[in-house]
Amino acid sequence: MRPDQPPRRLIRAEAVLAARQRQTTLVLENAIDPHNISAVLRTCEAFGIQDVHVVAGDTAPPDLNPAVTLGAERWLTLHHHDDAVSAIAALRARGYRLCVGQLATDATPLFDLPRDVRAAYVIGNERTGVSRAWLDAADARFLIPTSGFTGSLNLSVAAALVVYDRVCVRAATAPGTGDLADTEKAALRTAWYRTLAHGSAALTRAFAAHAQDPPAPAPTFPVDRSKT
Amino acid sequence: MRPDQPPRRLIRAEAVLAARQRQTTLVLENAIDPHNISAVLRTCEAFGIQDVHVVAGDTAPPDLNPAVTLGAERWLTLHHHDDAVSAIAALRARGYRLCVGQLATDATPLFDLPRDVRAAYVIGNERTGVSRAWLDAADARFLIPTSGFTGSLNLSVAAALVVYDRVCVRAATAPGTGDLADTEKAALRTAWYRTLAHGSAALTRAFAAHAQDPPAPAPTFPVDRSKT
Numbered sequence: 060m061r062p063d064q065p066p067r068r069l070i071r072a073e074a075v076l077a078a079r080q081r082q083t084t085l086v087l088e089n090a091i092d093p094h095n096i097s098a099v100l101r102t103c104e105a106f107g108i109q110d111v112h113v114v115a116g117d118t119a120p121p122d123l124n125p126a127v128t129l130g131a132e133r134w135l136t137l138h139h140h141d142d143a144v145s146a147i148a149a150l151r152a153r154g155y156r157l158c159v160g161q162l163a164t165d166a167t168p169l170f171d172l173p174r175d176v177r178a179a180y181v182i183g184n185e186r187t188g189v190s191r192a193w194l195d196a197a198d199a200r201f202l203i204p205t206s207g208f209t210g211s212l213n214l215s216v217a218a219a220l221v222v223y224d225r226v227c228v229r230a231a232t233a234p235g236t237g238d239l240a241d242t243e244k245a246a247l248r249t250a251w252y253r254t255l256a257h258g259s260a261a262l263t264r265a266f267a268a269h270a271q272d273p274p275a276p277a278p279t280f281p282v283d284r285s286k287t
Numbered sequence: 288m289r290p291d292q293p294p295r296r297l298i299r300a301e302a303v304l305a306a307r308q309r310q311t312t313l314v315l316e317n318a319i320d321p322h323n324i325s326a327v328l329r330t331c332e333a334f335g336i337q338d339v340h341v342v343a344g345d346t347a348p349p350d351l352n353p354a355v356t357l358g359a360e361r362w363l364t365l366h367h368h369d370d371a372v373s374a375i376a377a378l379r380a381r382g383y384r385l386c387v388g389q390l391a392t393d394a395t396p397l398f399d400l401p402r403d404v405r406a407a408y409v410i411g412n413e414r415t416g417v418s419r420a421w422l423d424a425a426d427a428r429f430l431i432p433t434s435g436f437t438g439s440l441n442l443s444v445a446a447a448l449v450v451y452d453r454v455c456v457r458a459a460t461a462p463g464t465g466d467l468a469d470t471e472k473a474a475l476r477t478a479w480y481r482t483l484a485h486g487s488a489a490l491t492r493a494f495a496a497h498a499q500d501p502p503a504p505a506p507t508f509p510v511d512r513s514k515t
Contacts, residue, residue, distance in 0.1 A: 071436075072436075074434075075434065075435055075436055078434035078435075079434075094322070098441050098443075098444060101437055101440070101441060101444075102440065102441070102444055104435040104436060104437045105433040105434075105435045105437040105438070105439075105440055106433060106434065106435065107433075107434040107435055127441065129437055129439075130436075130437075131435070131436070131437050134435065134436050134437075170455060170456075203455075204455075205333040205334060205335075206302075206303065206306035206307075206333075206334065206335040207303055207306075207332040207333045207334065207335055207359070207362065208299075208300075208303055208332060208358075208359070208362050209329055209332045209333040209357055209358075209359050209362075210333070211333075211357075212329070212330065212333055212447075213326050213329060213330070213355065213443070215326075215441070215443070215444060216326060216329075216330055216443060216444065216447040219440075219444040219447055219448060220447060220448070220451050223448050223451060223452070224451070224455075224456075227398060227431075227432070227452075228398075228452075228456055
């Protein structure tokens with residue numbers, strides 16, 4: 060038994076890491092409202108989606124709103140793409156099926172799309188939706204069926220429903236079963252432990268040592284996790 | 288056969304009406320951010336939740352953001368309550384089970400709560416959560432389990448997940464089966480038809496006549512519905 064108990068925040072980080080997944084990823088194309096993007100990052104992080112792809116298109120990537128993200132971007136792998144074509148190539152190279160959100164009568168309801176496949180869910184601009192390139196490349200087009208006068212959902216709401224449907228409904232249980240390979244976990248662990256040291260040189264060294272022999276993940280509770 | 292075809296917007300209104308439900312209702316206590324409340328109303332309207340309860344508490348009810356609600360409040364029945372005690376009494380009188388959101392280790396995961404019961408889902412203030420009175424009155428306490436560092440969800444996201452889980456996951460299909468009694472439908476129809484006349488005296492009279500013998504609901508599509 061090591062004389063030094065691993066710090067609680069590392070045990071917690073291991074629990075988060077164990078639940079991380081890359082099977083589902085989200086793509087935001089040209090989202091206008093920084094509040095929306097920030098909210099999407101926060102939701103993805105909360106539910107264990109590790110990768111988020113942001114396609115900037117014509118507009119510069121908007122600033123994230125720290126009051127909304129609560130620092131979620133520190134724990135995510137953000138992929139920036141200049142345009143849809145390069146994003147599509149990158150996602151295909153990573154083996155993702157492309158599921159493109161579209162408000163169209165012949166799009167498939169989200170919950171009818173298979174959940175146990177590696178898939179990227181593409182959510183378009185708040186006003187104009189996804190660009191043509193995505194529709195041409197799509198393996199599937201999906202919508203979230205509604206029944207009210209209001210036909211369109213807020214972007215951050217639509218993204219959250221996609222994540223919930225893919226992560227929670229799929230498991231019919233709490234998110235928690237990740238799919239990262241050990242090498243992927245090791246890379247994230249190195250980065251996260253450094254972040255968790257909050258700039259302290261002593262902690263950075265100590266945590267790097269722990270990273271060589273990481274603690275076992277232990278169940279954590281949301282209220283606690285938000286305090287890291 | 289009537290010589291005058293019912294206007295398309297009334298056929299659409301009947302489809303929305305047929306999908307309306309009161310089995311699930313949402314309660315927002317003391318929400319601070321008008322953007323959040325507006326987004327929640329839009330989501331509820333989109334998924335066919337007819338009643339939303341707003342408990343103002345100490346703060347004045349915030350203004351709705353029309354850019355976010357897209358006028359959703361015109362189609363909803365909003366119930367304003369001065370405090371939790373009167374809201375609890377009103378909900379109990381309407382036969383609602385009280386499911387109170389709480390970030391607590393012993394709260395039940397949302398998806399484990401029964402879906403086929405008449406229940407009000409109470410979502411507290413962004414910072415402090417629900418007030419004591421709700422916890423004392425709760426028939427169940429729920430949380431939405433997460434697995435990331437970020438333990439808390441944005442309020443409008445949490446509300447949307449509750450609605451989606453109760454409406455879409457319950458049916459495992461599109462929302463669309465409402466539960467309103469004919470008298471409830473008639474009351475809403477009168478109000479909605481008046482709204483749909485957009486202030487025209489002639490249309491108001493014509494639509495009131497249609498309300499006596501309403502058209503059959505016809506499947507509509509979200510993109511169209513948002514244009515009403």
